[in-house]
Amino acid sequence: MRAEGWLFAVMTAFFAVTGVIYGFWAREPAGKAILTVAFLMSGLVALFWFVQHQRSGGGRAQDRKDAEIAETTGALGLFPARSGYPVLAAAGLAVFALGLVFAxxxxxxGAVVxxxxxxxxxxxxRDHGDGGA
Incomplete structure (x- = not known):
C-alpha cells in the first residue's frame, strides 16, 4: 500500500504543478477546473493508501524489501461475489448528470441515490460476513 500511496502522491504533485503553470498561461476555465479536480482526486486516493498502510502497520509483504514470495500466498481480502451497489451508483450518477443538463x-x-x-x-x-445489510 505504500507503493500505491507514493504513486498517487507523485500524480498529485504532477497535477498541482501542471495546474499552476496552466493557470498562469491559460485563459479558459475548463482546463483549470479539470486539473484542479484531478489534483484533488489523486490526492484523495494517495491519502487513502497512506491511511491504509498506517492501519495495517505496513504488514503487507509487498511493502517490505526482505519479504519472501511465499508470504504473499493465501487470502488477500474480502471480494464479494455480487453486489447491486455498482448498478445503483451508475444509476445515481446518470440521474445526477441528466440533472446538470435538464433540471x-x-x-x-441523483445525489441522494x-x-x-x-x-x-x-x-x-462491515462485519466481513457473507452478506447482510
Missing amino acids: RWLIIC LALAVFGFIFQY
Missing part, C-alpha cells in the same frame, strides 16, 4: 431537482435525486449507493458500498460487508 435541478434531478441533481438532488449516489450517496445511498456509496454508503451501501462502504458498509455492505
